Amino acid sequence: FQEDGRVYYGLSTLSISEVHRQFINVPITCCVRTTLKLECGVALLQEADHSALYTSVSLCISASLAFAAFLFFKVDLVLAYRKLLRHFSKQQISDGKLYDAYVSFLHPDTITSDVTANFALQILPKEMEKHGYSLFIRGRDDCPGEAVHDVIAAMVRRCHRLIIILSPEIRFSTEGETEEVEALCDNQTQLCYEQKIGVHDALTRNEPRVILVEIGSVDYRCLPESLRYIKRKQGALKWKKPSLKTNKCIKFCSNRNFWKSLRYNMPSVPSGTLHTIV
Template sequence: MAAAGWMLLLAALLSPAFTEAHNHSGETDTYHVSAGHLFLLNCLFVDAHTNVTWSREGGHDRSLPTGVEVRDGLLWFLPVQVSHNGSYTCEKRNKSGSLRATLRVSVSSGKCPDPPETKSITLGVSERIYCKQDEILNLNNSRNIRWMKDCRSMEPAEHISVGESGSMRLSARSEGDAGKYTCLVDISLNGRTYTAARSIQLTVNKNTVISAPSVISPQQEVVVVEEGARAELKCKALIGFMEDKETLMYWTVNDKDSDEHEELKVSCSFHRDRGHVYGLSNLSISKVRRQFLNVPISCCVANSAGNSVGVVWLQEADHSALYTRVALCLASSLAVLLLAASVQFFRVDLVLAHRKLLRRFSKQAPDGKLYDAYVSFLPPGGPSSAETAALALRILPEQLEKQHGYSLYIRGRDDCPGEAVHDAIAATVRKCRRLIIILSPDVKSSADGKTEEAPLRDDQNQLSYEQKVGLHDALTRKDPRVILVEINGPVDYSCLPESLRYIRRKQGALKWNKTSCRTNKLNKFCSNRNFWKNLRYRMPSVPTGRFQSVV
């Protein structure tokens, strides 16, 4: 029996089940967690679809404690409690045997768990630190990832950035960047918010690494300069995280050192900004020579790790665009002046044409006036009186009334005998839109209506009264407007009332010249077109519906 028993024991030791369990036991892995946090424990050799059994080591009761449950092969701590401290075993069984692994959970009462690993980075070198909570991050739940250093919230910094996966990129600028970094993941489960945490200890290696420099600017830039003028070029380069005393910055012109030109002066300086070292170099050109134009001017930076070059080109200023703009401005100004002069020169024709268009497309509102103009003149009795009467009684009506449709009131033609002269004159003048006063060189009166040479006749007193009434209304109410017509030479206004002198100074007078008149049968009236155009220009617009012939 002794021999048989030894044979059975040897067979048991050599069985596949015992061999698998023995080969996969190994050393116990330890996980550091903090009480109050969510924690998921994964059996290393199984996946989410494997049927695995979890148990707690130690004591006679191997059942899982309260708050710990198995979901899809993972051991969930909802959340971790101090009583959950201990070792947990996962076991997988199949036809060939079983696999077992023991994992230790070390629970601390602090806010941040103890770091299970230590990572060392080189001073000034950028490193990525991973959250290493794949079980939590793989859950299809909304989450928020944040980092803490030495269990304190981290302030935003340029040398620290966090990616979408939760990994943190850190460029250690000093030994003060060393410490305990904790990745916190806030996740919502079943209406509750849990936080999972994992820490890592970071140390900074004091050994520095020299990196190759890089020219930031210029980069194939073009600078416009004036030949013979002064110019200054600037170069900026990133040296690295640490200043290297062997770093050189220099300039070349068409691949020749700047020291070969006495017009060129170079200055260099280095400074630190947000953990990086930058080099600045200025190239001063006291006088831009022709040989400096359209050739590569290079800013070169070199150290033991490498070199970098930035190129700038000097280009002579092109004044053709400026000359074109100046020419266009001058041409535009000249065109505006010519247009203004043309408008001023053809102002009368433009206004008359505009009135003609308005008569076709718009209606003139009634103003209560009966006549377009009141014609005032000195009846026959002086050297020029016959010509004045001919202009007032024959020529003006033929041109203004028959040719252009105006309505005139002419004293001596339209007044009624026996009516109260002064009352009729005042009433009629106020019914007219214009007051045409015809003056000749032999009209001389004083301000009170008396001539300097002889007493005034009744007609002259009436003329004086016409002018007084019309001029008074024209100056006080600007209605009617006055049109002065001088016939046969200049008029001496010094002997006329101040009101007439004022109107003459303000708006001038139209001049009627008998020598411009024709006496042929085709045109028995005067062909002084400028006079008639200017007179019609000062007259009001002919109301719509009146007869008007085109001349």
């Protein structure tokens, strides 16, 4: 017994280990008999309300699933948003850039580089330009007789992106010059200059942004530290030449994912849709 002022009362804890469902919400009369009188009370057993717990768990699971779905469909969502933005937003003012990307690749001197050239001169522009992107490709867009190094320096700095196409036949010496497995050529010297200008500006001024595209197996140990750093920092996109033995569904999905990832890394608004004020 405990004393509370002039009142004495007894405190007893009743533990019920198991309650059958037929006793839920059924009035139960409890009586306490003392030497003075008999006291009775009515009690109801009710199920615990777990709605708050269930709601919290459901919200956590839903948020986790939504976040996972966003990560999985991130590229598709961003591309869809950009497409809607072009249709409903006001026309933006040009920032002075002429092209969306400068494409740097090894011009064909071997059978392997023929695959690279076909990708750079045919497949890449055909796919990207139909989405409104403008590409500057040396050997296609430059004019004969121009000072090559001046053109390269000027055009790289007038592009939003620098797409560097890496293939197995590219090697770099310790001095930083590009060399072919069999022999050196002017195209490789120009390739080295393109990448030196673009990568230097990308690392020092954060523009143009570099996009690495791998065609085949690339040995990064033979490439400059600057390219290895970009590879570690942002990775590279891999393009595989479709094989006749490849399943059509797998071939389609593989190519589609590559192109979507490439467009995701391109400017949100193509240069062709911007308005230039004179």
